[in-house]
Amino acid sequence: MPVERILSNARVVTAEREFLGTLVLRDGLIAAVEEGSSQLPQAEDLGGDYLLPGLIELHTDNLEKHMSPRPGVDWPSASAVQTHDAQIVAAGITTVFDALAIGDINPRGKRMQQLPAMLEAIAAAEAAGHTRAEHRLHLRCELCHPDVLAVYRDLVEHPLVQLVSVMDHSPGQRQFAQEAKYREYYMGKYHLSVVEMDAFIAEQLDNSRQYSDRHRRAIVADCQARGLALASHDDATMAHVEESAGFGMAIAEFPTTLEAARASHERGLKVLMGAPNIVRGGSHSGNIAAAELARHGVLDILSSDYYPASLLQAALLVAGQDNDYDLPRAIATVSRVPARAAGLEDRGEIRVGLRADLVQARVHQGQALIRQVWRQANRVF
Template identity: 80%
Template sequence: MPAELILTNARVVTAGRVIDGTLVIRDGLIAELNEGNSQLPQAQDLGGDYLMPGLVELHTDNLEKHMTPRPGVDWPSASAVLTHDAQIVAAGITTVFDALSIGDINPRGKRMQQLPAMLDAIAHAEAAGDTRAEHRLHLRCEVCHPDALSLFRDLVEQPLVQLVSVMDHSPGQRQFAHAQKYREYYMGKYHLSEAEMDAFSDQQIANSRQHSDRQRRAVVDICQARGLALASHDDATLAHVEESAGFGMAIAEFPTTFEAAEASHARGLKVLMGAPNIVRGGSHSGNIAAADLARRGALDILSSDYYPASLLQAAFMLSALGNGYDLPKAIATVSLAPARAAGLDDRGEIRPGLRADLLQASDRHGLPVVRQVWRQGRRVF
């Protein structure tokens, strides 16, 4: 890593405005931000491209696609992590919270078997310095699963764990308040027959009644004791929001109704929605559209969820919708806001003293093309 790096002739996106100027990086930190171009021969000319903070991704299960690239195919976990990492950093993401599911409700799924291998592979690659993005862990606790709490207690000791979300994907509530949507989603995803779907639904309802409330409270207590950031998931009602606020949760992931989203925002929970929701123009589950939520001023964070490249594209699309999100505010939904919500105060915006996690992107008629990415001043893409 060079002791000093100068990036000039750039449209620098700060937290408050876009500056035509020059950024000076020393020892991995942003040292200076100046208007105008540098005349120093060692300055790197960015050709008028955007220079933005590296993106911060709080919720992605992208690694799972590389662990199982085709049905029935198990890929070596170390290789899968590095391939996932390369895709992440190519999307401009410099800090990623890999979401690992505790409690697989898929009757034919392999998430539970793959969980130890995924966790170990991420930890080993990060410790060895083999990853280009910085990886943290987000434990997704499916509290209706009978073994969720015991598994969580084992995994929460991993030092990379910094974010925990609690969820219940049983039918008749939250994301799947509409029973038909639940049937369509899981029959299509897991290729279940009508009879298998009936048995699956009945079992999830019974599990939820028996385990969810108790395990949700226990997970929250453990996180509060350890100072871990907490997120709710698929809140749909005011009662859900009040419970989440009472638990001290920092993030409201994917609220399913305007009522829940606006109430979460009003109570200080950062409302997180899917970037694919913006890119595709709506929710694949038939719930609220993120763009409509932005028009109400209640969208705080975007997450790529299952498609890393959607994160930067969605931010650019958000800034073009004429809904009060100019480019700095839109970029903050994928950088500053997620960083702060996860307790990371050293990154997420371009400001002297912070980490030089940066990306250069060209604007091709609203489609951002990532040209270069730096993590702590070192080029990683």
């Protein structure tokens, strides 16, 4: 690969503004950011497309779909990671935090059994240099699961772990304040009968009463001692937010009300919402819409969650909606802000001295089209 690369005639989007310009990349870093087009013969003409920082994804379950592409099908983990990685980088994501769910509340689920294979496959592919995006790990801890603390302690020592979130998906609170929505979601997702669903609800409520509070405190204390970034999940009330802020959490994932989102934002937690929520026009759980949080100026981070291609599309939609998010601020929700929230200071924006993780994109009939992706100045898509 060339030691120096020049990308020119691009609509460069920095943290502050957008302009027609040129980037010089050298030794994997951004060496110069200049206005205007380069006349040098070796310059690559991007044809007026957007040139954006590589996207940062903090919370995606996408790998699970490739590990179990159909009910009862276990796909080879190495192949699943490669397919997942290809989909991630094709979405413009250059740094991804693969979410490993500890504590499967699905009565027929296999998440817990898949955890070791998923972790080992990600680590092996990353160590061998077989991934095009850079992969980190996000441990999602389901607090009401009896074994979550023991499994967390087994996994947290892994060097790729850099983010931990704590959640309680029992009915009647947080994401599922409406029990009817809880029934609709889980009966549809897990194909439970009414009798099975009643038993499922009773079990989740009992487990939440027994385990959630003490598991939350133990995991948070351990993360604080290790210096790991922490995220709350589905905060709905002022009491939830005060607890999360008191624990020193950096990120508020998917707050379910405007009150909780605004309070989190004011207390310095970065409010993360789902990009599919923006693309689809609302929450599948009946909670606050991400676009509404943008209208109030309290949307900080977008995550593709279960659909990688939604990430850039959602940022562009936010920039075009009735709010105070211009394009640089909207792009920051998928680059600079998530990078800083996760403790990554070397990437996430177009600035001299940072990593040359970049995306060339254009918009056609409202759809974001990824043309090229570079990671540390090497083209990976």
